[in-house]
Amino acid sequence: MALPQFPLENTFIVAAWLETCLYGIYFSLFWFSVYINSRWTRNGHRPSQVMFVSSILMFAVATAHVAMSCYRMIRGFVDFGNASGGPVSFLAVISHWTHIFNDVLFTIQILLGDAMAVYRCWILWNRDYKFVILPCCLLLVSLVSGVKVCTGVADASGFDTTLSTWITLSFSVAVVQNIITTTLMALRLWLTERKSTRFRMDSGAFLPVIRILVESAALYLFLEILLLAFSSLNYNVQYILLDAMTPVIGITFGLITVRIILRSQNQSSHGRVGTIGSMALRRIAMDITIPLEDGPDPKIEYDGGSGNTGG
Template sequence: MAAQMPLDQVFIVSIWMEAVLYGFLLALTLASVYINLALHRHQSTHSRIMFGVGVVMWAIATVHLSLNCYRLIQGYVIHRDYPGGPSAWFSVLSSWDHVTKDTLYATQEILGDAIAIYRAWILWNQDCRILFPLVVLLIGGTISGYTVCGTFTEEHGTSNIFDHKLKSWISAFYAISFVQSVLTTGLMAYRIWSTERFSAKYRLDNRSLLPYLRILIESAALQLIAELIVLALYASGRNAQYILLEALTPVVGITFNAITIRIALRSSETFMNMKGEPRQHTSGYTTRPMRQTIGGSAMPAQAITINIDQDIETDARSDAEELDRK
């Protein structure tokens, strides 16, 4: 087996990666603020909920990064003479800063899972049948995640994150988070695909829901890959799992905001194109475009034009008699 990366090296790499990803999250959050201010009058209640959740996720990621910066100074400057060096100091699980930062990570994951369930529920027309397995997983993830954080406070300085007492709970939390992400993303993707397949036969133009499917899959892929890698690294007992673990807090926020912003921009572009089309005088009428949402971001469905032809027969003899009477 290859030698383990020392914790002091792992922590430097992990905080560097977290800081880079936090920069992306900050940019997305600012973009979300701009879009919400620009489209404030046209926003639904769901959109406002999503915007509020995005701000909360950014706040959690900000405090998490700040705590890691604090730990960086403590480990390499203030406690540089700690017995065993920085590696030994970082391995202490019961310190308030370690417990707090991991509690923030667990909260970010749980919040992301809860909002993904909400998005899937909205997209499935509030069908409660899909909620049961997802809510059960959410409850299991919440219990396992906060149990780990509570157990940290009881650990002694010689404890290790791979100890048997912790490993079962941590593995359960990682696994549940990954399965939850796969299920919610799969349910939303299937719903968009099935709707697109059904509406294709009635569509009179080239508007499609497939771009929304691509947005969902591309944006969720980063979080799914990160959660799978951290689960594999932890199961194999590698310290490198810390690198992905610290990165997951901003990654959850990036995934959430990326989906919300890209769908909002796509929907706004589609709506403006629909408004800019010249009106044509035709027999019959056109139904109003219906809207579906992915957790508040409007997804305009396709308008269906219904033409009504009326055949009117005229009796020539009746017309002639009418003219004679006049």
């Protein structure tokens, strides 16, 4: 039994309301991340400039998207409220420049989020390009499909088979990209966790970071899967998820950044230094015994941080 279609007028209202609520969360999270980044910098650390600039771009895109959504709602329900067909006569026209503008912003936000996930993978895997070849290829496919969707919407008066195919491809690649990059980052941290036990370092040091990555990406991935499903079935609820995705991508990116910085600050206050990618490590103690009398060369012993003095 097929699900009944959600009325388009209700769909656009709920979409604008949900995007505004999520943008409010993102607004607070973004400025909090700016604050803790500034504190991090004042303490002598150097946050990634790439990540910082990307977060600003994401915030700018999300702000422009929610502003345009509000403008479209005003035009639709005020200027076209008494027109033939009602607000839908304006809001459902996908070839209107305001709709195209929002589609372009959505595509840019998707590409920024995926690109930053690929960048994190590259950093965590010690800048080894072979681990990000597939994600980079998927990023290129996302770019091509996103451009095809935006140009197809500009030339179309409605959804045709070709445009629907490109939309489905774009959403499918986004889901696969999210799964692959999150898995690669979690795998790298898990392997590092296993290696750290050989040097008698704290076990479980990277497990919380894995949880941060997985938990923060879970909402984004869940919405991507729902969006792909509703888009494939051509349900109007997809428009609600489309508007929600732009701030959600920024929220996902911001949550990972904030939680990792806060954890790194906590580790630094307990004597942890060094990094793997952007993850702080614990200081390893070295005990050195140098005899004062004449004789053989001084003996240097390393006890792996156990605190025992050799000799």
